Amino acid sequence: MKIIFFGTSNVALPILEALSKKHEIVAVVTSPDAKVGRKQELKESPVSVLATEMKLKLLKPVKVKGEAGFVEELSALGADMFVVVSYGKILPLQVINLPKYKTVNVHFSPLPKYRGPSPIQAALQNGDEYTGSSVFILDEKVDNGPLLSTEIIKIDSDDNYLTLSQKLAYKAAGSINQVLEDYVTGKTTPLPQDEASATYTKIISKTDGQIDWNKSAYEIYNQFRAFFPWPGVWTRWNGKVLKIIDLEPALKSQAEPGSAKNCGLVLDGGKIACGQDTFLWLKMVQLEGKKETLIQDFLNGYSEFVGSELK
Numbered sequence: 001m002k003i004i005f006f007g008t009s010n011v012a013l014p015i016l017e018a019l020s021k022k023h024e025i026v027a028v029v030t031s032p033d034a035k036v037g038r039k040q041e042l043k044e045s046p047v048s049v050l051a052t053e054m055k056l057k058l059l060k061p062v063k064v065k066g067e068a069g070f071v072e073e074l075s076a077l078g079a080d081m082f083v084v085v086s087y088g089k090i091l092p093l094q095v096i097n098l099p100k101y102k103t104v105n106v107h108f109s110p111l112p113k114y115r116g117p118s119p120i121q122a123a124l125q126n127g128d129e130y131t132g133s134s135v136f137i138l139d140e141k142v143d144n145g146p147l148l149s150t151e152i153i154k155i156d157s158d159d160n161y162l163t164l165s166q167k168l169a170y171k172a173a174g175s176i177n178q179v180l181e182d183y184v185t186g187k188t189t190p191l192p193q194d195e196a197s198a199t200y201t202k203i204i205s206k207t208d209g210q211i212d213w214n215k216s217a218y219e220i221y222n223q224f225r226a227f228f229p230w231p232g233v234w235t236r237w238n239g240k241v242l243k244i245i246d247l248e249p250a251l252k253s254q255a256e257p258g259s260a261k262n263c264g265l266v267l268d269g270g271k272i273a274c275g276q277d278t279f280l281w282l283k284m285v286q287l288e289g290k291k292e293t294l295i296q297d298f299l300n301g302y303s304e305f306v307g308s309e310l311k
Contacts, residue, residue: 001080001184002026004099007047011165012085014173015106016050019083022177026077027057031088065092074098081180084138085172096138101184103138106176108168110134110150112198115143120165122201123155124226127218130154131164133172135179137190142200146190149179160228206231213264213310217249217278235264236311240288250279264310270295272310 001023005016008031019025028051033042044052051058057077061070071094074082082103084091096103109119110132123131132152139145153171155164182188209231211220224233224247234243250271261273270282286292287302299305 001101001180002078004029004074004077004079004082005047006030006082006084006087006091008045008088009086010046011108011169012047012087013050014169015083015085015176016047016054018173018176020054020056023180025054025056026079027059027074029059029061029074029087032060032062064089064095071095071098081184083176083180090142091138093140096140104148104180104183105136105138105143105145106172107134107136107143108132108165108172110152111136111143111147112193112195114199114201116201117203118201120161120168121204121226124159124161124164125222127222128155131168133168135172135176136193144193144195144198146192148183148188148190149175151175160225162228204231209233211235211244211310213272214275216276217274217280220274220280221247221249237287237305237308242288242310243286244282245284245286245292247283248281250281262309266306266308266310268306270299270305 003019003023003025004027005019005025006029007016016025016028028047030045030047030051033044033048035041036043048058048060059070059073061067064070074095075098079099081099081101082095084103084105091103107119108131109115109123111134114122120131130152132150134150135148136143137145137148151171153167159167179188183190204227209223209227211223211233213220213235220233224244227233232243232245234241236242261267263273263275265273267273267279272280272282274280282295284292284294285298287298293301
């Protein structure tokens with residue numbers, strides 16, 4: 001088949017590579033180069049970098065909806081199907097229905113659970129034991145179209161966003177060609193999603209990384225896993241932002257004896273009192289304006305840290 005691939009982030013890369021081995025990728029659509037960092041230098045998306053290496057035709061529209069010229073360009077390429085993986089823009093029906101076999105989307109959750117932009121983060125933050133990926137036919141609603149396949153994988157206790165997203169991406173890449181073949185040959189009957197079971201995720205912002213020390217150590221650890229490496233988790237100390245680069249829950253045997261401690265209280269060794277009489281060990285931190293520091297070095301440099309409260 002002739003396929004136009006829509007994608008932007010790292011999770012799309014294994015699937016693009018897998019599709020290119022079986023099909024003709026007539027074009028890759030990705031987000032425009034974006035300014036990043038303090039110097040605001042233009043940077044290509046990961047999909048743009050890979051497509052360039054693969055010598056594929058690249059399209060980087062600023063907008064998709066209402067862009068007649070872009071739709072005409074897509075139409076002229078004569079693709080049989082569009083495949084979307086973590087593209088980042090909502091496609092209008094005019095684009096979705098353009099190719100013969102319409103537009104297929106790979107979404108990293110077992111739909112209809114966790115529709116929307118942050119399904120991997122949601123699974124980690126909620127402490128789920130399992131998640132998965134779904135392939136479905138796009139329609140005008142968010143992650144709503146009929147399902148072609150669903151794969152389930154186990155979430156390991158030390159998985160974070162980076163490790164879990166890669167597992168999901170490679171798992172989906174291993175099956176995507178068979179799923180598409182079964183779809184176009186009629187072996188698979190697209191099944192409607194159970195609307196009553198649908199749940200939704202939101203766009204993640206930096207504020208989602210702020211720690212509420214009243215939550216249990218395990219809830220905070222799951223927050224850390226979900227938002228690693230971005231936006232990360234953080235708290236406030238002495239009026240400054242303190243980023244938590246690495247942490248882990250304390251074992252029950254490492255709990256503090258005696259009366260309950262104030263949530264956010266810093267104890268010896270960088271142990272933090274959390275809600276439900278649980279504790280976390282800080283392993284690496286970064287104080288606003290400073291470099292990342294191992295907790296022991298931080299304690300040596302800021303003796304007043306122990307006994308203070310994080311906000």
